[in-house]
Amino acid sequence: MRNLLPVLTVVLAIVGLWYLAAVWMNATWVYDQAAREGREVFLVDLLGETMMQERPVLPAPHQVAKGLYDGLFGQAITSKRSLIYHGWVTLSATLLGFVIGSAAGILLAVGIVYNRAMDQSVMPWAIASQTIPILAIAPMIIVVLNSMGVTGIVPKAIISAYLSFFPVVVGMVKGLRSPDAMQLDLMRTYNASGGQSFAKLRLPSSMPYLFASLKVGVAASLVGTIVGELPTGAVAGLGSRLLSGSYYGQTVQIWAALFAAAALAAGLVALIGLAERVVLQRMGLVR
Amino acid sequence: MKENDSMSPVIDPVIEARGLDLVFQTADGPVQALKDVSLTIGKGEFVSFIGPSGCGKTTFLRCIAALEHPTGGSLTVNGMTPDEARRKRAYGYVFQAAGLYPWRSIAGNIKLPLEIMGFSRDEQEQRVRKVLQLVDLEGFGKKFPWQLSGGMQQRASIARALAFDADLLLMDEPFGALDEIVRDRLNEEVLKLWARTGKTIGFVTHSIPEAVYLSTKIVVMSPRPGRITDVIDSPLPRERPLEIRDSREFIEIAHRVREGLRAGHGDEI
Structure with missing residues (x-):
């Protein structure tokens, strides 16, 4: 509870600045409108009219809140206007992509740690893969997979996996290499097999690193999925809400979708944080 | 030094090193970590290795454990090569840090x-x-x-x-990071443990009192190149209360160890 005051202060400050920015950015339209009608604009009119426009440059916080509320609770969840419907479309692809990406990341990391050739060859490619803008490669993945008959959430999940495997590789390589020479020597004195050293030493040592990179990975997964939804012609998903919003100048819709995506990401990261707490506690690594 | 081990017969040898050499290839050129080390350790002995940093005492212990591989000479553990002995899980190893x-x-x-x-x-x-x-x-x-x-x-x-x-217990400065009081207690406990289990113990240490108090045999080593300068068979009885450290024999052995360490350093001091 002691944290509540500073957090609230920051939130209030942001909302205040947002309102100021909304007045400032939406004022042009109000002045244009007034000039056309030949009337004068007073400060009271300005404040009122900048906050209730249909298509504001920057919607005011209460407009976004209303858009978000309508999207979440104002529609049947099967409706194309429901943020829950679109959120689920995005979430399912994100989860699938996250699972694929994490699994690939862990496998690659094991390969890098145990195989000298992979150690020297895989990492440069993994780094190179992340320097290519995802926006450039996403449409190609979708087109190629479509021509192979793969449609639905799989192409989006692949793009999502493409972004999320990288932090997992980096974190897991570091984690699997974290046991020091003495701990590895100890395993040698027991004449432990490679599999035994992996299961009893390297894997448990890597857990804190794994969870840290999973948190980064799941957020990257969500970004990947949303990017993957853009070139699919705005059919469904939070990405398509963003895109159709920008087609029709529905700024409130864009911001509502953005906040929905942010809440989704926060929820996913929090879930991983919870899993981390439970696992590390059971391992005795949390004091 | 007439007690020098290579001369005296040892019944039931557990470890036998003959002319052991180990050269590490480092970026600054070769480093002679062990030179012509010959030593026999019999079953049930408590052997301490003492010497300044870089004298090869830990390296020698690691050779016995097959964690390092000698570049010359011969070394057997229970009559096997160290690596065979390691695969048969012939020894338990205690590192300087607990490493739990x-x-x-x-x-x-x-x-x-x-x-x-x-x-x-x-x-x-x-x-x-x-x-x-x-x-x-x-x-x-x-x-x-x-x-x-x-x-x-x-x-x-x-x-x-x-x-x-494992009948062989190798301990690499196990109490080096602990304070004097805890160390005294643990030394007593190790002796009790040794009496109860009858294991052969190889023990690396920096501390002269610790080496003299624990061992039936003290191996004094010196650096550059790492070699054995003296092997002292302790005349102290197996049963050793802490007070034995004030006895005349104890002080005499400690003195001899100190002399050995000083001689090993030559004109460097």
Whole structure:
């Protein structure tokens, strides 16, 4: 509870600045409108009219809140206007992509740690893969997979996996290499097999690193999925809400979708944080 | 030095080193870590290796454990090559740091070698109970390492090395990081342990009193290149109360060790 005051202060400050920015950015339209009608604009009119426009440059916080509320609770969840419907479309692809990406990341990391050739060859490619803008490669993945008959959430999940495997590789390589020479020597004195050293030493040592990179990975997964939804012609998903919003100048819709995506990401990261707490506690690594 | 070991016959040798050489290739050129080291350790002996940093005492212990590989000479452990002995799990090794796995309880840590070596669950439980008693840690099995003091952690790591049936216990400065009072107590306990188990113990240390108090044989080593300068067979009885450190014999042996260390340093001091 002691944290509540500073957090609230920051939130209030942001909302205040947002309102100021909304007045400032939406004022042009109000002045244009007034000039056309030949009337004068007073400060009271300005404040009122900048906050209730249909298509504001920057919607005011209460407009976004209303858009978000309508999207979440104002529609049947099967409706194309429901943020829950679109959120689920995005979430399912994100989860699938996250699972694929994490699994690939862990496998690659094991390969890098145990195989000298992979150690020297895989990492440069993994780094190179992340320097290519995802926006450039996403449409190609979708087109190629479509021509192979793969449609639905799989192409989006692949793009999502493409972004999320990288932090997992980096974190897991570091984690699997974290046991020091003495701990590895100890395993040698027991004449432990490679599999035994992996299961009893390297894997448990890597857990804190794994969870840290999973948190980064799941957020990257969500970004990947949303990017993957853009070139699919705005059919469904939070990405398509963003895109159709920008087609029709529905700024409130864009911001509502953005906040929905942010809440989704926060929820996913929090879930991983919870899993981390439970696992590390059971391992005795949390004091 | 007429007690020099290579001259005197040893019944039932566990470790035999003849003209052992080890050269490390480093970026600054070759470093002679061990030069012409010959030593025989008999069954049930308590042998301390003492010398300044870089004298090769730890390296020699690691050679016995097949963690380093000599570049010349011969070395046998239980009549086998060190690597064969390692594969047969002939020794338990205690490192300078306890090196307990933080994610395992004390009992879990002691079970680690037992799991790897494929002991049954019942057998594991039994052995854990036995060695915890041996190192005076009954009732601490469920605790995690961070809940124990440094001295207790090191005792747990000794228990871990004792849990399987290796007759040879190699200890690399196990108490080097502990304070004097804890160290005295642990020295007493190690002696009791040695008396009860009859194991052969190789013990690396920096401390002259520790070496003299514990050992039946003290190996004095000196650096650049790492070599043995003196081997002292201790005349002290096996039963050793702490007070023995004020006896005349104890002080005489300590003096001889100190002389050996000084001679080994030559004109460098």
